[in-house]
Amino acid sequence: MKFEIIKEDKKTKARLGVIKTQRGLVFTPAFFPVATQATVKTLSPLDLLNSGVQGLLCNAYHLFLRPGIKIIKEAGGLHKFMDWHRLIITDSGGYQIFSLSPFKEIQDLGVKFQSHLDGTTHFLTPEKIIQIQIDLDSDILLPLDECCSFPITKEYANLALERTLRWAEASKEEFLKYGLKDKALMGIVQGSFFQDLRKKAVDYLEEIGFWGLAIGGLSVGEPQDLRYNILRFLSEILPKKKLRYVMGIGKPAELLDAIELGYDLFDCIIPTRFGRTGTCFTHKGKLVLRNAEFKRDTLPPDPECDCYVCRNFTRSYIRHLFNSSEILGMRLLSYHNVYFFNELLRKARQAIKENNFINFKKEFLKNYAD
Amino acid sequence: MKFEIIKEDKKTKARLGVIKTQRGLVFTPAFFPVATQATVKTLSPLDLLNSGVQGLLCNAYHLFLRPGIKIIKEAGGLHKFMDWHRLIITDSGGYQIFSLSPFKEIQDLGVKFQSHLDGTTHFLTPEKIIQIQIDLDSDILLPLDECCSFPITKEYANLALERTLRWAEASKEEFLKYGLKDKALMGIVQGSFFQDLRKKAVDYLEEIGFWGLAIGGLSVGEPQDLRYNILRFLSEILPKKKLRYVMGIGKPAELLDAIELGYDLFDCIIPTRFGRTGTCFTHKGKLVLRNAEFKRDTLPPDPECDCYVCRNFTRSYIRHLFNSSEILGMRLLSYHNVYFFNELLRKARQAIKENNFINFKKEFLKNYAD
Secondary structure, three states: OOOEEEEEEOOOOOEEEEEEEOOOOEEEEEEEEEOOOOOOOOOOHHHHOOOOEEEEEEEEEHHHHHHOOHHHOOOOHHHHHHHHHHHHEEEEOHHHHHHOOOOEEEEEOOOEOOOOOOEEEEOOOHHHHHHHHHHHOOOEEOOOOOOOOOOOOOHHHHHHHHHHHHHHHHHHHHHHHHHOOEEEEEEEEEEOOOHHHHHHHHHHHHHHHEEEEEEEOOOOOOHHHHHHHHHHHHHHHOOOOOOOEEEEOOOOOHHHHHHOOOOOOOEEEEEHHHOOOOOOEOOOEEEEEEOHOOOOOOOOOOOOOOOOOHHHHHHHHHHHHHHOOOOOHHHHHHHHHHHHHHHHHHHHHHHHHHOOHHHHHHHHHHEEEE | OOOEEEOOOOOOOOOOEEEEEEOOEEEEEEEEEEEEOOOOOOHHHHHHHOOOOEEEEHOOOOHHOOOOOOHHHHOHHHHHOOOOOOOEEEEEOOOHHHHHHOOOEEEEOOOEEEEOOOEEEEEEOHHHHHHHHHHHHOOEOOOOOOOOOOOHHHHHHHHHHHHHHHHHHHHHHHHHHHHOOOEEEEEOOOOOOOOHHHHHHHHHHHHHOOEEEEEOOOOOOOOOHHHHHHHHHHHHHHHOEOOOOOOOOOOHHHHHHHHHHOOOEEOOHHHHHHHHHHHEEEEEEEEEOHHHHOOOOOOOOOOOOOOOOHHOOOOOOHHHHHOOOOHHHHHHHHHHHHHHHHHHHHHHHHHHOOOOOOHHHHHHHOOOOO
16 A cells, blocks of 8 residues: 655645555545444445545444454455445544443553443453454554543643553554555554644654554544644644544534645544534535525525535425435435535645645635634 | 226236326336335435336325425425426325324314324315325325224224215316326225225216226225235226226235236335335345344345345345444335335236236245245
């Protein structure tokens, strides 16, 4: 697996890149929808291809608990299991262990935790987490990490970071044992909102040596400017030639900010979660289509969008579906929102190609009211 | 709108026909999925076309209450509203008024009832029900009728029938006022499970004169043989050249029985409702894919089916989706089940063409355990 930078924008740090994989090419900056439980909620793999999705983020923790790794391995791996044959990144599930488990005990060698599904106790080590992701046949793997909540003391953030870095080292060692050329392991940069801790993370991870770097520990309840400041700070110290993946963001404006700072990859539940609750992304901002104002609105969800949903359905109809608790409403808006995010990223790539990113962003945000 | 019989099976009463409409041709015998609230639950119009659906049954009562007829009329009619451009039959909603309303008062001129959604009181006459269906721009309309529950006294069944027949007459008169050549009005045969009442219904409806005849009052909790006996009895006295529509059936074996008796059209919630609860129709019978036995089953839902779902997903994956409360599971099984029903009817038509219906049915049922 290789990441290459094709073109750098002349006026910003934005860059156009490509991940060359055995599953085909992924052009960056790219946005990956979240398929936590081996499905992007409400959407079929065909929908994802039709809406321009290049890759997905699945979750090792969730799949380990249900249906269990053996079942997926026997099925021929995660791609075959879920009928998705392009790139899959698997999140280690560190975040989920820390946020979902009713009980957890962090030890130096790993994490003991209770399943949020049935209360059974498990002990996962960084090595085991790597094995799980290899058994899933994931393409890009992420090590076990400890994602701190916000706010947190610097002392604890440092403690968690040091553990995360030791786990990163153990993960790298484990990953190397398999000698897999078609897969890549990324490092996860933690350190909460402390710049020196973030720098320590980058330096240490670079010393270990990872294929790319993922920025974790964001979107944990912090104000947006704090998040932006950390991303800006990191953008200065991250290795230039490696893939930079910001985990768990974001809204359109945030994605454009991060692209401008030179980040390449993003995942977020926003398009699908908002879609399931009746919120539609448009070139003019978000619309809550459940609202009464759309009762007789025969415009497409987003008149500037050319997706299947916008070409064939009206706001009035989608509102009716939501009001009638019809699943098709969730499905249509999830489809449109995923398409919308993919189109935004596609246009961003085009703008970088034309050294026009800053104008593109300005133009987009001028019309877009968040 | 015209119904023509293309071919009669030589060994049974089964017949191959075609409904010629401004929306295209519908080959019969045909099965229409139910789109009560202007959507076949979980499926898109594109899914319906891809799974061979020729037409849908929508519900005037539901759409009258929500989103309201004006909204659909303003949207350009029901076809445009829901992006379904082939045939639509609208049920009058008589059945729903009688089964869903918390309060109803049947009067000779119509029905006073409370909305099951918000408790508002409405009075619908047979004339108004026709106007509603014309405003919806439905293709095949059904008059207001009173559908009796089971069991019911003969006295009440007769009372309800006489009211239904008067309403049928009023509906026909109202329908004629519009002089619409592209639409058709069917009569609904009621009379519960009393043969003489059913005969009285057919005779009276024939005297009024309807484009086709729908058999109502079935699937209301009666034993299956009682239903079959009424269908067999009616098959002898219904006009030969008119479309015969059995409302609200049924399972595969029942559909084949009814086709053998010379019925042409069917609608039922079974493929979608079963699909949403994890039950898959296969050539060997129903499978409850939620069950633990399918945990590691890497076969397609139905190995003899060539639909999108069976070509790309396993029982194990679909079970995982249901166990994880993922909507995609409901969607995939609804799609497959609708496809399965359409294929069954398509094969039945082919068998009639080849004077082979009785063998086809025997062969199908030999493998199919209900």
